[in-house]
Amino acid sequence: MLLAEIVATSAAVAATRSRKAKVLALADALRHAGPDELETVVSYLGGTLRQRRTGLGWRGLSDLPEPAAGSTLSVTEVHEAFDALALIAGTGSQATRKAAVTALFGRATATEQTWLRGLVTGEVRQGALDALVQEAVAQVADVPLVAVRRAAMLSGSTLAAAVAAFRGGEAALSELGLEVGRPILPMLASSAPDIEAAMTKAVSSGPLAIDAKLDGIRIQVHRRGEDVLVVTRSLDDITARLPEVVEVVRNLPGGDLVLDGEALMLGPDGRPRPFQETASRTAQASGAAVVPYFFDLLHLDGTDLLDAPGTARMAALDALVPETHRVRRLVTDDPEQAAEFVAETLAGGHEGVIVKDPAAPYDAGRRGSAWVKVKPVHTLDLVVLAVEWGSGRRTGLLSNIHLGARDPETGGFVMLGKTFKGMTDEMLAWQTERFSELRTSDDGWVVHVRPEQVVEIAIDGLQRSSRYPGGVALRFARVVRYRDDKTAAEADTLDDVLALKTW
């Protein structure tokens, strides 16, 4: 199959907003894939490369050769070219990479170049990713969608599920279950503003389980015999970087197992260190130890527990893992007890809680209402210092705002971060108008404005920053509302912000 067919399909997918029509277009292309092209076609239709890392990014693709006049590249040729680039990424020089990029992109038409660049940077933006490709696979291979979904979640790979669906149908899909040593997609939590709302959302007839939410790195640990595997939320293998976690799991009783948990660094006082320290430690193989805390058990001694209710999994976990390596948990249906548990957890320096329906199975890869997270929110009234032009559906709109706190010493403002979150279409239209009025300069990317507009910002907290002049940056900033009842002179000061420091 020619790459051009994928690119044309992607354009057709992007051109319609109907998901059903997108799936039909994807299915059409899928039908034309030859047996030995299947993996590449499935992957490319979903807008992802088959290589995890290529060493290429937007910068490495900013200077491309003259495009080809006609389409000659096959999908297999493209895949092989990226295989070669992935090898260079491990060992090689910039010059070798450049030559390989020039060779590949020089054979692509202008349209193909643009699409390939999106493929590398993860910005194909056709309104369809894995989920719709799975639907197309189910249609073309004539197998139930739920079977494809489940196989993809349990193998951690839509590609593996697609191959199974086409080569062995439903039977092959059902064989693609949980296998110790092969990561599965982790179950995720939705969120609620407070504990009461979370308890209502995590629908259950009886009591609910409430877990402490630790601010570290999500870990999934597999043990088969002496072999231990540790992976992150995105299924990246970090076994070599966390030998202390391997040691803990190796010493647990029982046989084969799969655990879900969180790893983080603790201070000498036993309290959690800031996330940045855990992240630093987890990114390399040396440094002070992280401590694993587990909250779920997905497999034990040949028995899959995924479909067992939470109560059964918790009981098995409690029997297997000592309390020192378990996340703190309360089971209750009493809102007062729950609120007390939340207060204790926060006082212990933790991030929040996760409310869980104890009847629910482990829904790999899903973000349902069986798990609901609650974290405290702080709000600040800050001043907009500049705005950036948006991209994609925000093209032509002023989108990402630069935020500053008042500095009474100088009469100026100290930048603390940016945000593009929380804006409705109406707000985007309004702020485009408003900041155009306040504009003092525009370089085509950043529009600087007179510091007059106050905005209420919600954040999870502060983090250390070497980028911003105040030495702190906002964590997960989002817009709550614009405040026209306050002037910039009434905005929060840097001292008001620094009062939120927890270190």
Next chain:
DNA sequence: TTCCGACAGTGGGGTCGCAAT
């Protein structure tokens, strides 16, 4: 008919290793 779950998009800050400067 209305409601709501799932999806995709739009980007945020920080950390590391590595290569080029």
Next chain:
DNA sequence: ATTGCGACCCCACTATCGGAA
């Protein structure tokens, strides 16, 4: 030694479609 880039960690929120209620 510093800087820029790619890859990864943490992530919130809105708009939309289409099936569920």
